[in-house]
Amino acid sequence: MIERITVLGAGSWGTAFAKVLADAGREVTLWARREEVAEEIRTARTNESYLPGVTLPTLDATADPARALDGAQAVVLAVPSQSLRANLTAWRDLLPAGVTLVSLAKGVELGTLKRMSEVITEIAGVPDGQVAVVSGPNLAREIAQGQPAAAVVACADHERAVAVQRASFNSYFRPYTNTDVVGCELGGACKNVIALSCGMAAGLGLGANTMATLITRGLAETARLGVKLGADPLTFAGLAGLGDLVATCSSPLSRNRTFGERLGRGETLKQAQEATGGQVAEGVKSCSSIRALADLHGVDMPITDAMHRVCHEDVDPRKVGAELLGRSQKHEWS
Numbered sequence: 001m002i003e004r005i006t007v008l009g010a011g012s013w014g015t016a017f018a019k020v021l022a023d024a025g026r027e028v029t030l031w032a033r034r035e036e037v038a039e040e041i042r043t044a045r046t047n048e049s050y051l052p053g054v055t056l057p058t059l060d061a062t063a064d065p066a067r068a069l070d071g072a073q074a075v076v077l078a079v080p081s082q083s084l085r086a087n088l089t090a091w092r093d094l095l096p097a098g099v100t101l102v103s104l105a106k107g108v109e110l111g112t113l114k115r116m117s118e119v120i121t122e123i124a125g126v127p128d129g130q131v132a133v134v135s136g137p138n139l140a141r142e143i144a145q146g147q148p149a150a151a152v153v154a155c156a157d158h159e160r161a162v163a164v165q166r167a168s169f170n171s172y173f174r175p176y177t178n179t180d181v182v183g184c185e186l187g188g189a190c191k192n193v194i195a196l197s198c199g200m201a202a203g204l205g206l207g208a209n210t211m212a213t214l215i216t217r218g219l220a221e222t223a224r225l226g227v228k229l230g231a232d233p234l235t236f237a238g239l240a241g242l243g244d245l246v247a248t249c250s251s252p253l254s255r256n257r258t259f260g261e262r263l264g265r266g267e268t269l270k271q272a273q274e275a276t277g278g279q280v281a282e283g284v285k286s287c288s289s290i291r292a293l294a295d296l297h298g299v300d301m302p303i304t305d306a307m308h309r310v311c312h313e314d315v316d317p318r319k320v321g322a323e324l325l326g327r328s329q330k331h332e333w334s
């Protein structure tokens, strides 16, 4: 049984997941980038900047990575996807040998076009089977409030997935196992981009039919990419596919959806970034890396392409909307 777990990253999801683990009976140490955040978690049992009003269970917290990683049996990586490489490079010599590495990040790296587990195996120099991914409909604030939710723990090594499942299962958090790491990671990364599009539609004043269309066609393009890269198509009907997509596209708690809504209301990228105060909306960068990955593999992802053009080529959301509708007509599954 995994008993001692270190969570690296004390933002919304890192803190909420540390709570999940502590509520599951694990001994948890949470690493925060800033000492004042670590001190607040240790002494006041709160992290007001990320989870206001939430009382945390007993947790150790530190800004010292060496102290955080000492004796860890599993290490959870909860930093933004575009900084994971730099962070892990700084931490890799501190990782205990054979430790299970768990990724919470949902993104595809710009430049390398790697999934997060690929970045981790490369930087930590560990085999695929040592890296697990947790993904699913897991809006941090709801989980931190103890609202029921399920997730998937995906790992090429089934036994390791079961160990993480057992370590994180509690009265409100129900993890399932899966061995389809590619599908689970792509589901998590792509849904952030589709959530941007749903937010944008909401910002333009559009209703439920448009949302459902974007969700369904978003899932179709995600599955198209996933299958091309070796994922199991069934994964996209599961928690890390449809589940996460529906939660993120529908909830005002989603940073990606909220960001898209601002763009839909006419804000520029810069204005939306300033208004969301540095909180990570992974889809803004992932729309470019996922688009490049799709291009590399000859996969058509029109919604993702549209989001890239709005976010990075300053194209009007109304224009990409009209273009999406005017694409050449085809069979639903071609």
Ligand SMILES: NC(=O)C1=CN([C@@H]2O[C@H](COP(=O)(O)OP(=O)(O)OC[C@H]3O[C@@H](n4cnc5c(N)ncnc54)[C@H](OP(=O)(O)O)[C@@H]3O)[C@@H](O)[C@H]2O)C=CC1
Pocket (backbone or CB within 6 Å): 009, 010, 011, 012, 013, 014, 015, 032, 033, 034, 050, 078, 079, 080, 081, 083, 087, 104, 105, 106, 107, 138, 139, 140, 141, 278, 279, 280, 282
């Ligand atoms: N929030 C959610 O509901 C969910 C998020 N995720 C995924 O989890 C990952 C982490 O997201 P989340 O916790 O929400 O993000 P937040 O934006 O809430 O927090 C980011 C955390 O990472 C730290 N951080 C930011 N930039 C860097 C950097 N360059 N180097 C080191 N640390 C950094 C921040 O520290 P500081 O405070 O000092 O800036 C903060 O602790 C993302 O990939 C996200 O998609 C997955 C499921 C649910």
Ligand SMILES: O=C(CO)COP(=O)(O)O
Pocket (backbone or CB within 6 Å): 106, 136, 137, 138, 139, 140, 192, 195, 244, 247, 248, 253, 254, 255, 256, 257, 280, 281, 282
């Ligand atoms: O991944 C998430 C829910 O599962 C969180 O989504 P946001 O990053 O859009 O807030």
